[in-house]
Amino acid sequence: MATMTKHLPASATVAGATPLLAFVSAGNVLLGHGQLATLPRGPAATLGARVGDFFRAAGPEAVLAGALPFAREAADYLVQPLQISRALPAAPAWAPLRWSLRHEPDAAGYAATVQRALDLMARPGAEPLTKIVLSRSLIARAERPIDLGALLPRLAADPAVTAFIVPLPDAGGAPRVLAGATPELLLAKQGRQIRSHPLAGSARRQADATADASAAAALARSDKDRREHVIVADFILDTLAPFCRRLSAPEGTTLFKTRSMWHLGTAIEGELKDEGISSAELAALLHPTPAVCGLPRERAARLIGEIEPHDRGFYAGAVGWCDGRGDGAWHVSIRCAEIAGEQARLYAGAGIVPGSDPWAEAAETGAKYAALLAALGIEMEEKRP
Numbered sequence: 001m002a003t004m005t006k007h008l009p010a011s012a013t014v015a016g017a018t019p020l021l022a023f024v025s026a027g028n029v030l031l032g033h034g035q036l037a038t039l040p041r042g043p044a045a046t047l048g049a050r051v052g053d054f055f056r057a058a059g060p061e062a063v064l065a066g067a068l069p070f071a072r073e074a075a076d077y078l079v080q081p082l083q084i085s086r087a088l089p090a091a092p093a094w095a096p097l098r099w100s101l102r103h104e105p106d107a108a109g110y111a112a113t114v115q116r117a118l119d120l121m122a123r124p125g126a127e128p129l130t131k132i133v134l135s136r137s138l139i140a141r142a143e144r145p146i147d148l149g150a151l152l153p154r155l156a157a158d159p160a161v162t163a164f165i166v167p168l169p170d171a172g173g174a175p176r177v178l179a180g181a182t183p184e185l186l187l188a189k190q191g192r193q194i195r196s197h198p199l200a201g202s203a204r205r206q207a208d209a210t211a212d213a214s215a216a217a218a219l220a221r222s223d224k225d226r227r228e229h230v231i232v233a234d235f236i237l238d239t240l241a242p243f244c245r246r247l248s249a250p251e252g253t254t255l256f257k258t259r260s261m262w263h264l265g266t267a268i269e270g271e272l273k274d275e276g277i278s279s280a281e282l283a284a285l286l287h288p289t290p291a292v293c294g295l296p297r298e299r300a301a302r303l304i305g306e307i308e309p310h311d312r313g314f315y316a317g318a319v320g321w322c323d324g325r326g327d328g329a330w331h332v333s334i335r336c337a338e339i340a341g342e343q344a345r346l347y348a349g350a351g352i353v354p355g356s357d358p359w360a361e362a363a364e365t366g367a368k369y370a371a372l373l374a375a376l377g378i379e380m381e382e383k384r385p
């Protein structure tokens with residue numbers, strides 16, 4: 001049986017201090033304070049077994065929360081908080097920061113990578129690449145450390161997202177967290193009931209109401225975006241079907257909006273055959289879906305590793321929590337940044353299918369930074385040269 005590491009850091013204190021971890025969505029708050037234990041770390045394929053061992057020892061009331069990295073083979077980081085609270089404490093005021101910004105790559109470099117992927121897709125091969133999600137990152141450096149307690153309510157200002165802050169494993173420098181405002185539910189489980197709400201297919205929101213409605217209507221009609229989306233919804237339905245006695249997407253694909261983006265979304269609901277399977281195990285099976293990786297999954301993941309200039313780390317992974325009954329909620333870790341001290345590394349990706357326009361995809365990734373830019377108080381305008 002896997003062993004647990006237990007330690008009680010000096011910061012293991014009370015509700016009210018900056019939490020160790022947080023999930024905040026409309027009407028739902030889960031804050032974890034202090035770190036009681038760490039789940040032995042491992043790859044996605046062993047998460048279900050490790051979580052099962054953990055709760056057999058820790059009992060049904062315990063909670064594990066944390067992050068799965070993008071790469072299925074890389075080690076996850078889940079912790080058991082010492083204390084849970086369900087209300088947001090009064091937040092410290094946000095003190096505006098001065099920022100220096102560096103793109104990795106910039107829009108032109110990203111568009112060139114997209115073109116490379118499109119060329120690969122056009123080449124006939126034994127294992128055709130149907131979709132790949134390519135990302136880029138933006139390194140933002142402030143003159144002072146970023147105040148996570150003040151950032152959390154700013155991330156949660158949009159009721160359409162789940163704001164989150166989760167600790168990341170020690171990398172030698174300042175303590176690291178992944179903080180974000182994700183709109184995408186990978187998997188939620190309560191008893192036998194499961195839900196997933198994949199998103200793929202995007203358009204930037206517009207300030208003018210008429211232009212905004214036209215952007216949404218164009219997205220709903222877009223063949224490229226619908227193809228991008230259907231691949232994700234079908235992958236999730238196919239992966240979950242063997243575990244379910246009922247599984248459906250009752251409303252079909254609909255438009256979903258955050259404050260900065262329109263998306264195509266599909267609300268999937270199901271009833272498990274065996275409610276004993278944990279939400280963590282199901283999330284680890286689904287992850288990474290073609291909303292962040294591609295199809296076929298292994299080929300897309302390999303190519304992402306080869307052609308993206310940065311390591312995704314915990315971006316485009318999953319963040320969430322699970323209790324001893326297996327209930328829990330796991331979200332796709334997008335619209336997020338890895339934050340350590342005064343630095344935030346923001347990430348944004350876009351799904352590429354035959355017919356994608358490299359510059360339009362670069363603009364889409366620029367738009368997807370908006371949620372984090374607004375929360376961090378960064379003004380950025382990226383112009384096509």
Ligand SMILES: C=C(O[C@H]1C=CC=C(C(=O)O)[C@@H]1O)C(=O)O
Pocket residue numbers: 133135184199200201202228263290291292334335347348349350351368
């Ligand atoms: C990969 C990201 O978004 C995914 C989720 C929604 C829409 C997407 C798209 O239209 O490409 C992406 O699949 C990201 O925000 O970094």
